[in-house]
Amino acid sequence: MLQEKTVFLSFNSQEDLDSKACQFIMERAELAIREKGSFLIVLSGGTTPVNVYKLLAKEQINFEKWHIYFGDERCFPLNHLERNSNIAGSIWLSKVNIPKTNIFIIPAELGNIDGSLSYEKILDKNKPFDLVMLGLGEDGHIASLFPNQKWDNSKQVISVSNSPKAPSHRISLTPSRLSNTEEVLFLISGKNKSYAFNQWKEGNDLPASLISAKNKISIMSYDLI
Numbered sequence: 001m002l003q004e005k006t007v008f009l010s011f012n013s014q015e016d017l018d019s020k021a022c023q024f025i026m027e028r029a030e031l032a033i034r035e036k037g038s039f040l041i042v043l044s045g046g047t048t049p050v051n052v053y054k055l056l057a058k059e060q061i062n063f064e065k066w067h068i069y070f071g072d073e074r075c076f077p078l079n080h081l082e083r084n085s086n087i088a089g090s091i092w093l094s095k096v097n098i099p100k101t102n103i104f105i106i107p108a109e110l111g112n113i114d115g116s117l118s119y120e121k122i123l124d125k126n127k128p129f130d131l132v133m134l135g136l137g138e139d140g141h142i143a144s145l146f147p148n149q150k151w152d153n154s155k156q157v158i159s160v161s162n163s164p165k166a167p168s169h170r171i172s173l174t175p176s177r178l179s180n181t182e183e184v185l186f187l188i189s190g191k192n193k194s195y196a197f198n199q200w201k202e203g204n205d206l207p208a209s210l211i212s213a214k215n216k217i218s219i220m221s222y223d224l225i
């Protein structure tokens with residue numbers, strides 16, 4: 001079931017969605033920095049957010065107070081091109097003035113178990129995120145939390161060893177940690193996501209249904225039927 005405070009924004013083109021998402025993120029950052037002196041954002045993996053990251057890389061703003069976390073990571077070697085942190089790093093984070101000490105990469109090169117234990121120590125459970133970005137898989141997964149799988153929601157970070165989306169070994173934040181945030185932003189594009197999205201809206205038990213936020217969940221979509 002969708003959380004009460006959910007806002008739907010449907011766009012007529014991917015470009016419009018990307019542009020609005022970029023503006024939305026910058027507005028949240030400005031607000032958080034004004035109120036708390038920093039902006040803690042969790043980046044989503046996959047391909048949907050790539051153009052938003054590229055747009056953010058072009059923004060002439062001060063990124064110094066941005067603190068970057070990741071919702072999940074694929075267990076590949078450190079410099080593997082398909083690591084979510086390398087995707088965001090190559091097209092955005094390496095091109096702006098975010099201090100390296102403000103980028104908290106999930107150490108997936110340690111393996112799913114050691115990497116998850118290490119990231120668990122890095123995250124401060126008493127420090128809510130300001131914005132968590134998430135995508136939606138065709139099967140309704142979010143981050144590396146897949147349908148019909150179990151995980152210890154008392155933790156902030158878990159190891160995954162049977163991901164149906166390659167690679168099988170991953171590290172993911174839990175639904176409870178992803179929900180410990182002021183706001184959530186879902187970016188969902190493509191007819192191939194429609195079934196999962198409608199299942200979620202109709203209240204079916206999907207990982208996406210486990211996500212909540214202190215203030216609001218925004219769902220920006222394009223080309224869902």
Ligand code: 6PG
Nearest residue numbers: 045046047048135136137142143
């Ligand atoms: C990953 C992501 C995953 C992704 C969805 C949607 O590691 O692949 O964390 O959760 O967000 O699978 O992926 P697309 O945006 O590529 O459709």
